[in-house]
Amino acid sequence: MLALLRELLESLIRIGSIRLSLLILVLLGVITGITMILKKKKKSEE
Secondary structure, eight states, rough: OOOHHHHHHHHHHHOOOHHHHHHHHHHHHHHHHHHHHHHHHHHHHH
């Protein structure tokens, strides 16, 4: 999965859409952050 995302980012950078790749990185960071927070909430609820 990560390799696939890396390939996608590399191809985007090659095309020259650095802004778009940065946006994707930010979105990925937000998504991972949210999932981690949700996991912590689930653990504390148990």
